[in-house]
Amino acid sequence: MDHAAAGPPDARSLPGCYRHPDRETGIRCTRCERPICPDCMVNASVGFHCPDCAAGRTGGRGAAPAASRPRTLAGGAIADDPRLVTKVLIGVNLALFLVQLSVGDRFTNHLEMIGRAYVPLLGSVEGVAEGQWYRLLTAMFLHGSYMHILFNMLSLWWLGGPLEGALGRVRYLALYFCSGLAGSALTYLIAEPNQPSLGASGAIFGLFGATAALVRRLNADMRPVVILLVINLVFTFTWANIAWQAHVGGLVGGAVIGYAMLHAPRERRALVQYGACALVLVAVVALTLVRTAQLT
CATH class of the missing domain: 1.20.1540.10 (Rhomboid-like)
Structure with missing residues (x-):
């Protein structure tokens, strides 16, 4: 039985980042599962978060409850621009x-x-x-x-x-x-x-x-x-x-x-x-x- 050689997956099948639709990515936020590109990834204890979930905003489908949102060292809210x-x-x-x-x-x-x-x-x-x-x-x-x-x-x-x-x-x-x-x-x-x-x-x-x-x-x-x-x-x-x-x-x-x-x-x-x-x-x-x- 002949087998066709397996080629690389079609890049067009990858979704676009939810903030930058023109950037294809295979990474998803571990909270809301929206696709995120490298520029939008925020390191988390497990996987990566999108900026909305990292900041505790409720825009994402799976935004975390207030008790589990990431906080600053003193307990404040994490901001997109810390300065x-x-x-x-x-x-x-x-x-x-x-x-x-x-x-x-x-x-x-x-x-x-x-x-x-x-x-x-x-x-x-x-x-x-x-x-x-x-x-x-x-x-x-x-x-x-x-x-x-x-x-x-x-x-x-x-x-x-x-x-x-x-x-x-x-x-x-x-x-x-x-x-x-x-x-x-x-x-x-x-x-x-x-x-x-x-x-x-x-x-x-x-x-x-x-x-x-x-x-x-x-x-x-x-x-x-x-x-x-x-x-x-x-x-x-x-x-x-x-x-x-x-x-x-x-x-x-x-x-x-x-x-x-x-x-x-x-x-x-x-x-x-x-x-x-x-x-x-x-x-x-x-x-x-x-x-x-x-x-x-």
Whole structure:
């Protein structure tokens, strides 16, 4: 009996990737069984997942229940772009710096961190002690020079990306803002009331503190982080015109929140994580009230 030689299977029989129909593939998502090409494959403990199932979205036919969706190290949702929030924060800082350059001091003077001072141009007393608590927040997005914003944004990019990926977007934002507010509150408490300060340094030093907690959580070598932190602290206390209070306040706040987020027990994770954020915010309010009572 004659047998025809078996040829290779017809490539046209392979389905196209559900996101890129023109790319034929023999790989399917192990959850929803949709075909996925190499660019869409996400490594899983068993096989590969499509981007929708990996991110926990319900678009796929077999999207996993919330309890089994992949999570970040701190329990946050995995995002398609793990640096999106960091990019947005950098964009906001750069945009407001351009506004500062175009509008000038009359814009900066309304938003920088200052306790209580007479403003000749306005003919009035301005500051946090006068009820302008918003300055604790707005000062985090202002900068005094090109070098100031350059160093801060480079630090935000280097430190923020890995932390955003490890924490998830919501927890990362909570860390950033709570750390920055802690830095502003300590500056308000200790610095001279008429001494203005501005910059994202408090929040960035909070990222330093959280990075140390992340390295410890991963059982990685702490020495590079410690060396980099020591170098930055040396600059903090030796260079003129640096609000060291913001650096120290942000560092402490970030270390507390970062440790809580990355070491919280799984069964009480959210309670511990957001409880730590609430604790730092309570401290911010307490310090602000104490200093306001001293100045009024």
